[in-house]
Amino acid sequence: MQNTLKRLFAFCLVCLSVQAAVAQQQPLQTPEQFLGYTLGEQFTTHARVVDYVNYLAQQAPNRIKVQEYGKTYEGRPLLLAYVANDENLPRLEQIRENNLRQAGVMSGTVQGKQPTIVWMSYNIHGNESVSTESVMQVLYDLVDPNNQQTKQWLQNTVLLLDPCVNPDGRERYVQWYKQTQNQGGNASPYAWEHHEPWPGGRPNHYYFDLNRDWAWQTQIESKQRLAHYNNWLPQVHADFHEMGAESPYYFSPAAKPLHESITPWQRQFQYTIGDYNRQYFDKNNWLYFTRENFDLFYPSYGDTWPTFNGAIGMTYEQGGSGRAGLAYKKQDGDTLTLKDRIAHHHAASLATIQASSEKADQLTQEFRKYYQNNLQKPAGDYKAFVVKADSRSAGNLKALTDYLDRQQIQYGYAGKNSSARGFNYATGKEESVRVGQNDLVVSMYQPKSTLVKVLFEPTSNLEDSLTYDITSWAMPYAFGLQAYALKNRLEPSNQKPAAKEANAIALERPYAYLARWNSLQDVKFLTELMSQKVKVRMSEKPFETEGQKYDAGTLIITRTGNEGIADKLDTTVRALAQKHGVDLRATATGFVSSGSDFGSGSVRYLKMPRVAVMSGEGVSPYAFGEIWHYFEQQIGYPVTVLGTNYFGSVPLHEFDVLILPAGSYGRVLNDQTLEQVKNWVRGGGKLIALETAAGFLADKKDFNLKQKGADEAAEAKEKEKAAKENPYVNLKAYGDRGREALSEDVQGSVFRVNLDKTHPLAFGYGDTYYALVRTADTFEFMKDGWNVGVLKKNNYATGFVGTKAKEKLQDALILGTQPLGRGQVVYLADNPLFRGFWHNGKLLFGNAVFLVGQ
């Protein structure tokens, strides 16, 4: 991987320097001269931004090199501009390798003088569109041969600038704005140009928020970018954003909570950078704030993830975003212009470079120390993490190791059986652990141990519960794996796990093929079989045949029924099993020693469903995007997207499954269209409603789901009792109102959901599903229907939950189904596809679409 990247990198540099040699020595054009307008007079399209960056590279080949590191989902180029002085630019590769040697992720010794490396990312949120405008001015200043100041900074600093992290989202905003604006812009907050339509330009093509994706890397933009990031590991990373148009400017130091894994040095440098910024802003009399709103806890932001990779990570926030356009009249009567916004991000960029250059030696020293400590004195109570390997976990384990590879986290296998004591993620208790030779071991004694700690520790200490985002994400829960955290050191052996027994297909033309159902890989296997017209059945009951036990949900592919594809059956099934890593078995008989024979009624034929998903105004773009991405990018299965604006005229009989992502459905599902949907379900359709879509159906005629109301009488009683004990209990401080509301909150916390494992919605899981619960709005157990996943007492695993919320999450329905006529309604109160990173939910969603009601 690294070698390929290196070669690609070298190649790009060569071709660009050839181009550059052709260029004539002409005075360097400013953005204004090149574009034909002053920055801030209009928004610049992505194509023109790319043109300007390439122009600079051609004109100033001794100062800047440009690399196209990938393409977006919509095919737009993603660029990295490398800026350095003429001494460092030709030896970028050596500088990069030196840096990895400093971090201990590459062997060898540092050669030559090592500059500090600063990476700046612009416009990860598409409609925070000033960022990309300002980077053109920043690049010009850095490249301008007459600029003595930047020349001085570049003596000991190498810069990597990503001019636009999210071109698809930005272009969605910019094109809409250009089509909508008054000539020259209209500052009235009521003008159309200040009211972006659904879905807005913030997310990428699949409506993922890329600034929640740094640690998970589910999106193509993140995957490509962070592969490069990991090959560089800069000392400083700055991420440029915008916030509400009424706010002024935010820079470091960050707000609480700060994750405990952030070192004293990283905390201190937040203040140093803040001080440099302050000077630029004070000099110009610009308003700003620090230490509020933007915390450093959730690990998947552009400030935290780089921080856990040894950098000083920070966020810059300009007031504006998709609201502000070219000019915006604020409530205080002042007009915020795009030119103002550019000036502020430009100043913060320069302040960051100046601070990094003037503190370069210290940054480099501390960076080395950070990685040394990671390797030799890793922080935290746990020194190793062990993930159990068994026949059920193979698919999820493969997904986890793929993920660790992307993070450049080292792991290995135990190599021998042993015993230890450790925290059991499943029970939440300290227990004795039997480590098996094939179990996966992640040791904390490695360069990236801070990141390992943050991603694996069962509970992340929260110094203040007022945070911006989810509060738990521990990998064993996210991947649904049996795991232990050990207090004692355990190093993986160099041995690979013992090879699996050779695929037990001795038979050339077996009676049937069998495949277990345990992970997303199995869903991919099934859907590809369906697409290739292979008929697949599924056992509703566990069974045993030829000495092997199989769980309910096992796929059965019989020769009978597949005569249509004749000889292709064997080659197709075997090839697809291999492609998806499925442990395929073959059997010579349809008779089972326990369970149901393959001709039984409880071995169900799985019809290939025609799937539709609702999108458009009213639907949450993120929730919809997660489903869209699941079908197109994760399992490669056809899905038809239906818009809320014409849904009433869609002939639903064209589809077998209709998915309603979270959203507000009052308008689209009015009495008439809801009746159409019900009739379609009665005729055999399957309706899958997630989160607030399930809430919308609750308590409506023919839907058996009931919202769980608060027990008001009990609450009143409790309040009365509290007031008797303390007459001043209701005297609350106004300043604490944000904190008060927290008792109602659950902030992305992990719960152990008890499953009815005899229901197809739960197949492949055993007794427990780990849900990432983000709302306390839950449902009662259904009287008429199947309560497939429920929370009882003590099902809480980890993360922040307010006291009132905790009560509501007791004895609640999370996953359920009900028959309606010949069809089915599936309720998923929890979102199993949240941000595409909760791997453990992907099989569950596959069950809902492909198994339930068949």
Ligand SMILES: [Zn+2]
């Ligand atoms: Zn942002």
